[in-house]
Amino acid sequence: MQDFLRNLPKVELHLHIEGSLEPELMFALAERNGIELPYSSVEEAKAAYRFKDLQGFLNLYFQGMSVLRHEQDFYDLAMDYFKRASSEGVVHIDIHFDPQAHLQRGVSLDVVMSGLLSAKQEAEQSLDLSVGMIMAFLRDRPAEEALQVLEQAAPYWSELDAIGLDSAERDHPPSKFVTVFKRAQELGLARVAHAGEEGPASYVIEALDLLDVCRIDHGIRCLESDEAVERLYQKQTVLTVCPLSNVSLNVVDSLTHHPLPALLDKGLNVTISSDDPAYFGGGLLANHIACAQSFGWDEEAFLILNRNAIKEAFTTEPRRQELLARLDVVKY
Numbered sequence: 001m002q003d004f005l006r007n008l009p010k011v012e013l014h015l016h017i018e019g020s021l022e023p024e025l026m027f028a029l030a031e032r033n034g035i036e037l038p039y040s041s042v043e044e045a046k047a048a049y050r051f052k053d054l055q056g057f058l059n060l061y062f063q064g065m066s067v068l069r070h071e072q073d074f075y076d077l078a079m080d081y082f083k084r085a086s087s088e089g090v091v092h093i094d095i096h097f098d099p100q101a102h103l104q105r106g107v108s109l110d111v112v113m114s115g116l117l118s119a120k121q122e123a124e125q126s127l128d129l130s131v132g133m134i135m136a137f138l139r140d141r142p143a144e145e146a147l148q149v150l151e152q153a154a155p156y157w158s159e160l161d162a163i164g165l166d167s168a169e170r171d172h173p174p175s176k177f178v179t180v181f182k183r184a185q186e187l188g189l190a191r192v193a194h195a196g197e198e199g200p201a202s203y204v205i206e207a208l209d210l211l212d213v214c215r216i217d218h219g220i221r222c223l224e225s226d227e228a229v230e231r232l233y234q235k236q237t238v239l240t241v242c243p244l245s246n247v248s249l250n251v252v253d254s255l256t257h258h259p260l261p262a263l264l265d266k267g268l269n270v271t272i273s274s275d276d277p278a279y280f281g282g283g284l285l286a287n288h289i290a291c292a293q294s295f296g297w298d299e300e301a302f303l304i305l306n307r308n309a310i311k312e313a314f315t316t317e318p319r320r321q322e323l324l325a326r327l328d329v330v331k332y
């Protein structure tokens with residue numbers, strides 16, 4: 001099964017590129033940029049990668065990205081993950097990135113975008129990997145600031161596939177961001193949003209109704225509302241479920257109790273992703289293996305999940321058809 005999962009062409013729709021920063025790279029970039037970290041060694045940093053909830057993780061996540069200062073740092077960050085993912089059989093990734101987290105540290109949007117876009121170009125040329133770009137807004141920051149950043153990103157609109165909404169979900173409902181999402185719609189950008197991870201099922205419904213999203217990131221708490229499940233089922237809105245992330249952040253107490261099988265039983269359009277792989281115990285392959293072990297799924301289940309993901313990926317039609325065709329001939 002592990003060989004099958006490694007060789008399977010895999011697609012992930014929910015990956016925060018800043019959350020792919022491994023302690024080793026964090027140390028290398030800190031040294032290059034003359035930044036002092038609060039850890040004396042890679043091992044000590046790894047030990048600190050233990051947290052109890054979303055806020056605990058976010059504190060660490062924002063501290064880690066302080067080493068990202070220059071275009072080269074963003075390039076190295078993204079290429080490091082692209083190479084690792086590609087070596088594990090990942091063929092497409094839609095990456096989220098958080099411009100506000102860098103702007104507030106005095107790092108310009110040009111620095112962030114140039115670094116990430118060169119890595120995307122390099123990966124698409126040299127690896128068997130396509131990359132989609134989701135500019136995400138921090139929902140615990142003011143909506144006016146998000147709108148400002150979206151306008152500021154005008155030179156890059158044509159490079160973006162979508163906007164997203166992430167960070168601390170509680171008390172920051174989708175309704176707060178209606179204006180920003182309307183503007184993105186006017187610009188012809190797709191919209192996705194985290195909802196129903198820590199927040200209630202009503203946030204899933206709000207994201208569908210008020211933000212007109214084509215994708216719900218996480219969404220697992222939809223199961224607490226028949227209406228939310230029905231709405232997701234009717235529209236077949238894709239859910240980007242991140243099993244190891246949910247366990248790391250104690251959204252569920254163990255993988256064996258994870259609602260993934262229940263979501264599939266309801267006929268929902270489910271995919272799996274790694275969210276923040278450096279912090280949550282591994283990338284997309286690790287998530288696949290963990291699901292195989294916990295749920296006893298057969299090969300067909302993983303073909304379905306990746307077919308769902310390919311159909312919704314932010315990529316060109318030829319690439320989509322190519323990836324679907326490759327899944328059709330996977331042998332097991």
Ligand SMILES: [Zn+2]
Nearest residue numbers: 166194217275
């Ligand atoms: Zn996420």
